[in-house]
Amino acid sequence: MWVFNMFLALATSFGAFALCVFLALKAEERKAAMRRKS
């Protein structure tokens, strides 16, 4: 059970962290595309 808990805790923390970085990357791409258009 503790192995499952360990992976769950790491996946939650690092996963949420990675998701935030991914969202930031996507936002940056979107803004760059808008700048190119204008």
Place this chain on the structure above:
Amino acid sequence: MAENTELKGTGQFSKWGFMFAAMGMAIGTGNIWRFPRVVASNGGGAFILVLFFALFLWAIPLICMEGVLGKVTRMGCIGSFKELVGRKYTWMGWFFGLCCFLITCYYGVVLGWCIRYLFYALQGVFVAGLDTESLWNNFLGDPQQGMYFYWVAIAMCAFVVGLGVQNGIEKGNKIFIPGIFILLIFLAIRAMMIPGSSEGLKFLFHINTADLMKPTVWLNAFTQAAWSTGAGWGLFLTYFVYTKKDEDILLNACTACFADTSAALLAGMAVIPTIFALSPEFMQKVIAGEVGNNGLAFIGLTNLFSNVPGGTVMAVAFFSALILAALSSEIAMIELGVRMLQDMGKSRRSSVFIVTLVVLVVGTFAARDNMVFENMDWTWGVGLLMSGLIAAVAAMIVGVDKIWDEYISPVSDIQAKWMWSLIRLFPLWFAIIFGWWIQQSISWYPGEWWKIFPISKYLYAPAPMFLQWAILIGLGFALNNWLADNMKHKFEPKV
């Protein structure tokens, strides 16, 4: 033009530079030496579970408020309260900023200790049979050594801050943050290679449902969220001053919090299995809450490093990680003071000089005398909870819905208003956590908790703490109008 003059000396964060700097600010010694100790004495897995709740209920809303204050007003702690909350509330920004500034003065002492211990490790001092308790007590009892290493620590920080936001803080954190994660991953992998360490991992991640019912687990998890993430310290506020106009406040708050927790988990996976495998007796003391931060890092772990093959390499990695974590946080604290002086019209260069000088002078007392250090740590550490309350009250004065609609939502990719709206509940968490600390403090001095002098006898009593807060708040009230009149130089972002 004033705008260009300031940008020359200060610079502005790039998107990724800001993300690294915010992580550097959040990840500090609290992740590496406090988290493993507190998680061990609060049931392991149950504590981690509650910590995730605490991030949402305490840290993320407070960081959002700091982001709004810094980004909307483009001024440091004092000026931002005057601009956004109202002129008559300038004193709130004074307490908010000065509380953290006073922490700057003694936090550098910790950085100095870590540098000293890294040198010990590099000199090969950690060998089998070393009496690590005597080594620590001798170091602590030598005011000259403590002072010199404190000066080295502050000089390093002042150098980075002096290079500017873009060339110093941003570039520095782009090295510090990967460095911290690489070192912690190395230490965690090394710990897992020690026979018997899996018992430590089992202890760390096993969730005992009975622990979830214990109030102390919740209280300690909330305290960890408050002190470890840096929410409500004024540091996020200061860094947000230098962000781009379209910087996402909520996304950055989440990024910093989850990076902070990830680093803490890695530190827990490095420290707890090592102790479990090498010294079950010492582990029992940690679980019983008989070991403090210093006892864990400088006595307990140092003892283990001295007695395990390859321990010197582990010690170098551990103290290097601590140095990088402390350095990235202390830099943010010095920048907090620098920003407040720049708001008063001082140049970047003279602001860095003045802040460094004041931090050196005040901190030297803490570096030379551990009693001063302990009293400052208690007084201003608990004061940070009060700073959190001030930020939450400020949000309510301005308007929680208004802040979301006008400042957070328009530039956020996370349209989760509930995350921000939880700030309405903050006074409730504050009353519980603050009340618990005060109740503990009273219990340490039965029948004498109201006494102040000699402070050396009542280091952790509530009365000296309240007295020092009262002096700071009284000064804030007295200087309110003067501060409001003089805080008028905003940072002008280029993009």
